[in-house]
Amino acid sequence: MDLQSPRPVTTVRRNPPRKAKQASSAGALSSSKPSNAVTGITPFPLDEILEPEPLQTYPLPNQKLHKSNVGVSNNLKVFLRIRPLMCPVSQCSNVAGGEARAPGRGRVSKEGDRKNMPCLVVNSSSSVTLNAPLSSLESKRAKNEVYDGFSHVFPPESIQEDIYDKVMQPLVMDFMEGHSSLLVAMGPTGSGKTYTMFGSPQQPGIVPLALRQIFKQTADNVNIQASRTYYLSIFEIHSERGKVEKIFDLLPESMPHQQASISSLKEVKISSVADAEKIVAHGIFKRSTAPTNANNQSSRSQCIINVRCIRKSDADDHSCTNSVLTIADLAGAERERKTGNQGARLLESNFINNTSMVFGQCLRSLLEHQKNPKKPIEKHFKNSLLTRHLQDYMEGKKQMTLILTVKAAQEDYMDTSFILRQASPYMKIKFYLQENNNIPCQKRKAALFITERTKRRKANISEVPVINGNDVVMDATASSKISVKDSAGEDICKQGYAEFHAEFQKIKRSEEVMRNFARALLSTLKQYKDKLKESENEVQYLKETLRKQSAHAKEMEKELNETRNIRLCVSNPPVEECAKALSFNPGVSVPPIPSDPDHIQDTVALGDENNYFLSQSPETSAKIEMGRETKALDESLSGAKTTGDSDEFSLPLHPRTLEQVDMSAEAFSSLPSEENVELSYQYSDENSESFQKLTQSSEQVGEMGQVVMNFSDVASLKGPRSNATVDVPANVHQFTGKTANHSYCFTRPTVPLEREGCILRLPGNEEISIMQAEKLQEQSGLKIALNENVQQNTASHSTEALKSEEDDPSLRPLNSQRPKRMLLPASTIHFKDFNGLFMDENAMEVKRKKTDSVKARSDGSISLIRILKSNLPR
Ligand SMILES: Nc1ncnc2c1ncn2[C@@H]1O[C@H](COP(=O)(O)OP(=O)(O)OP(=O)(O)O)[C@@H](O)[C@H]1O
Structure with missing residues (x-):
């Protein structure tokens, strides 16, 4: 093999030079602290705890250390x-x-x-x-x-x-x-x-x-x-x-x-x-x-x-x-x-x-x-x-x-x-590197010394080393007593001192660590305690708010339910009420009521076609009975005012009558029983021209036709609420009451009336339906007023209504629970103001001529006309 050829470079590095540490272990700990760490609480000072002041060495009297x-x-x-x-x-x-x-x-x-x-x-x-x-x-x-x-x-x-x-x-x-x-x-x-x-x-x-x-x-x-x-x-x-x-x-x-x-x-x-x-x-x-x-x-x-x-x-x-x-x-x-x-x-x-x-x-x-x-x-x-x-x-x-x-x-x-x-x-x-002056043989001697010293301490010899600040000072007398010099001239006492000193330093350091730890722990715990208190207060506040909100929601829910009940009553009136109302109110139809409960209290639209008879009698001066106390409403009503068109709104006008409303139920039930109730109510009446204050207009007879009603506070009574029963005129539509802490509103259910099927029994036992009466009125152009002798055939209508209700479930009220209000019988309506049917014959003649296509009059209408004629004033 060629020695000159380069070797393959595969090098393993061992003990590479150390890089400077970016952060200490404590720093690493703090950097890895949980993300959900509570803000405002300082991180635990681990480095401070574990690294107290560097261990100090205390040179022996004649010892110079290599610093x-x-x-x-x-x-x-x-x-x-x-x-x-x-x-x-x-x-x-x-x-x-x-x-x-x-x-x-x-x-x-x-x-x-x-x-x-x-x-x-x-x-x-x-x-x-x-x-x-x-x-x-x-x-x-x-x-x-x-x-x-x-x-x-x-x-x-x-x-x-x-x-x-x-x-x-x-x-x-x-x-x-x-x-x-x-x-x-x-x-x-x-x-x-x-x-x-x-x-x-x-x-x-x-x-x-x-x-x-x-x-x-x-x-x-x-x-x-x-x-x-x-x-x-x-x-x-x-x-x-x-x-x-x-x-x-x-x-x-x-x-x-x-x-x-x-x-x-x-x-x-x-x-x-x-x-x-x-x-x-x-x-x-x-x-x-x-x-x-x-x-x-x-x-x-x-x-x-x-x-x-x-x-x-x-x-x-x-x-x-x-x-x-x-x-x-x-x-x-x-x-x-x-x-x-x-x-x-x-x-x-x-x-x-x-x-x-x-x-x-x-x-x-x-x-x-x-x-x-x-x-x-x-x-x-x-x-x-x-x-x-x-x-x-x-x-x-x-x-x-x-x-x-x-x-x-x-x-x-x-x-x-x-x-x-x-x-x-x-x-x-x-x-x-610590001070180092003990070799094994000295250790043994030092151990002997310590044993001996322990024995002496047990024997109550005052040689206990005194800890003075950071140093250890041996008792001078004790030191002289136990200073034993060995054969080589070593001072065993000094060796023992050094041993003891080293031990003392160790203990001191661990004690310092523990003290730091306790201090840091205490501080952290305090911070957590403060935070906990703050959180508890916050929770308390939120609970309180929630409680108020839920109470408010309950109130609102109650109001909503009441409003719904009212609506249901309006759309599905009890048969008796219909019957009663029909007995005196032959031409009223109830328009749809807005779904918004707020509107129900303020505005109710009235259909244009609603024609009705207005009666006003002395009995419309309502009485309000609150417990044993009875107060004539007349005094209160005397303050009634008409505000003209400014606050106008339309309401179905009912014949003025007394109605009892059980104030202990319904909207008043939520009130504290012992709380004083300031009761006021609103009433409505016909147009401003014919409107008179109730107390002053008992003799007035209202006019028929579209009425724009005004309302104002007419009564304000104060007294303890206890089984309160209010007799109010039928045209009072809305009660408002207030106490020191509460306010409430009770809206009277309006009574729907139907024209169809209603039969009026006229004097002389003649019957006429409402429709016929309307038509007659329309054709003749005469105004018709019913006197108090007019009786109605309510029985037939009631029977029919009941039957139809049984057959048709849709006619039944959605809420089976009837509203707790009592209407007085229709007989209480005062028809004495209606002196009879007034017919303008001339107008009827003109009308008859104009309309060639007028249907032949029924027997009923003929007899009605006859009666009317006989009643005409001479
Ligand atoms: N740095 C040096 N310069 C010159 N000669 C050296 C050097 N180191 C060692 N030698 C020579 O190498 C020989 C072996 O050295 P040495 O005896 O010191 O080895 P050793 O490690 O002690 O071996 P052992 O563990 O077997 O005793 C000796 O003859 C010594 O003189």
């Missing part, structure tokens, strides 16, 4: 160092920030050199591209991958000082400030972990360079020199033949062990760089190594170096702080095929890989826990001595840095890919 890191959450730093290739091609490989050199270029021409072709290309100081071998690409078993987000990528040309400056120096600074830190070198076997950590005499690695800086800083400052003591421990965790793993101390046996921090681990005090380097060199020498196919001097154990600094307080000789700088050189992951290990070496290989796996599991669990705090951190650290020793780091309590070492040759593609894939997610792990 740049303390209290700030830092991502786990992951550095990548690419070991140079041994072949000359490595000399030509790209450098940081430079262009990736196309594989196959340069002096590679032989098939044997292909394995040394670089598979890793540096894109930038934080990104690399891992190119899969051509065979894998072609078979689509692998893709080119871009790994991004490294704290720094060290190209093959990088020297030890570069690594130290970027990787180790910040940790050393933190260490000198009193913070514990861990640096772990990870990578496949032979990738240069040990070289990076320890280097060579010519190229010293991170450990010697760190020791030099520590002692240099100490030597430069007299105060530091006087107050600090350094201890060094170096040991390896090894598993012989893959069995139980053990800790082997790598300190020189000749040196006196100063302190046993944990069982089987010893420390030696170091006071100079030379001492320290000698111990480290001895440890490296003692470390178990073995040649493999991948590395001539392959490490077979995990090597750990601890440098501990004890710093005495400036103010108090008995107090001190601890910080530990830990450097771990892990044994490289090995693949059996590559190392060619067998037997014991293979078992060691399994142990090494297992430890690397547990280490990875711990970090993954930590990462998952940080992504989802509900997910607990798995206790993977218990599965190996290494992770158990580094438990605080595995749980994210202390600061840690990783340096990955890889080989960039094609043949190392699998190892490189494995370590990059494994370690690249670790970049997302966060560490929250």
Whole structure:
């Protein structure tokens, strides 16, 4: 295959650079708030609640904190160092920030050199591209991958000082400030972990360079020199033949062990760089190594170096702080095929890989826990001595840095890919740097101290720490009592104080969160309560309005029903009424009444043809009976007025008579019984010329013909309403009444009269139909008036009407319920004003001559004429 041919570009991006977040989680919450959120209520301040003022750290009396890191959450730093290739091609490989050199270029021409072709290309100081071998690409078993987000990528040309400056120096600074830190070198076997950590005499690695800086800083400052003591421990965790793993101390046996921090681990005090380097060199020498196919001097154990600094307080000789700088050189992951290990070496290989796996599991669990705090951190650290020793780091309590070492040759593609894939997610792990002065042995002492203090507290010893504002102040007397100095000069009391202080800060923060939450909840609830009140008031108002509306609607409905009843009565009058009316009213027909109920009250049209007799008698002075009280209407009627044509409207004119209207029913029933009723009614009368006030015109005789009626208020009575019965003249058409709170209107049903079939019985027992009378009147041009002796044959008409009603259902009233009004018998109509039939004979003669086609008179009409003639005044 042609090496020059371009590779297929299939690149997978891992850990792409993070983009700035547009909005915080709280912002996202608020933006996704429901659309039906109540207006006027502020969104719940989740961000404020969850992010109270940043956790404050309270420096110990003599402790200066590294302000740049303390209290700030830092991502786990992951550095990548690419070991140079041994072949000359490595000399030509790209450098940081430079262009990736196309594989196959340069002096590679032989098939044997292909394995040394670089598979890793540096894109930038934080990104690399891992190119899969051509065979894998072609078979689509692998893709080119871009790994991004490294704290720094060290190209093959990088020297030890570069690594130290970027990787180790910040940790050393933190260490000198009193913070514990861990640096772990990870990578496949032979990738240069040990070289990076320890280097060579010519190229010293991170450990010697760190020791030099520590002692240099100490030597430069007299105060530091006087107050600090350094201890060094170096040991390896090894598993012989893959069995139980053990800790082997790598300190020189000749040196006196100063302190046993944990069982089987010893420390030696170091006071100079030379001492320290000698111990480290001895440890490296003692470390178990073995040649493999991948590395001539392959490490077979995990090597750990601890440098501990004890710093005495400036103010108090008995107090001190601890910080530990830990450097771990892990044994490289090995693949059996590559190392060619067998037997014991293979078992060691399994142990090494297992430890690397547990280490990875711990970090993954930590990462998952940080992504989802509900997910607990798995206790993977218990599965190996290494992770158990580094438990605080595995749980994210202390600061840690990783340096990955890889080989960039094609043949190392699998190892490189494995370590990059494994370690690249670790970049997302966060560490929250806190004051850190407790190593495991101190913890135990602090625990002892706390137990002891609890016992003493139970014994009522006044040593309870006093919470003063944001700080914790120990009772001075109590402090002096419990200040116990251990053999190494550590002040256990101070350690306990630090422990307690850290706990106190935690509790304080959660308390602050809860307080914020309660405050926000209260405020939101108040807002909702106000809104609820407003809504309730609104509902109340609407209910009230609805109630009024429904009452009004009921009233309207009642009025409508009444109006309908009236209409029905008009269209289907009771037979008795017809009969009664016919007995005195021979020529009235009722015109249709407008369907609009409003109109019914105001206007009723009267047909042009309506001819009727008008009678007016003294009895038309109506009486209004209200309970026991009876009042003559005459007084009230005296105020009646005629308004001429201005308010004119037409009404069917009925003979004036007394009618009783039961006021307790109908329109008055809805009135409060005890309420005073001011009653007034309207009446109608004939044309203005003949109209007289009722009280004054009792002797007047109305004229026949079309009448334009006027109305006005004629009565106004006040009194309690109780079984009110009103006797009113028949021409009173409408009652209106009002009380303090109500007004009402009662319209009298009009009485339809029919002409057909009505027979008038004349004096001398002669009968004449209305039609005949009309015709006679029309032909003769005489005005006809009936006197009171005129009787009618109502029986026959009533029988006929009843029969017709039975036969024809349409004639029956639609509402079976009759209106509660009582008409007096027709006999009460006063015909005494009708003195007889007046016939103008001359006019009749003229008329007879003019109309040749006049029909022959019937016997009835002849006899009527005879009677009339006999009655003519002499
Ligand atoms: N950056 C480098 N420059 C020059 N030589 C290096 C570099 N890195 C590693 N080497 C050399 O590579 C060889 C293997 O390195 P080293 O022993 O440090 O690998 P390792 O990762 O520790 O392997 P193991 O895990 O098997 O112990 C050593 O001879 C070392 O000198």
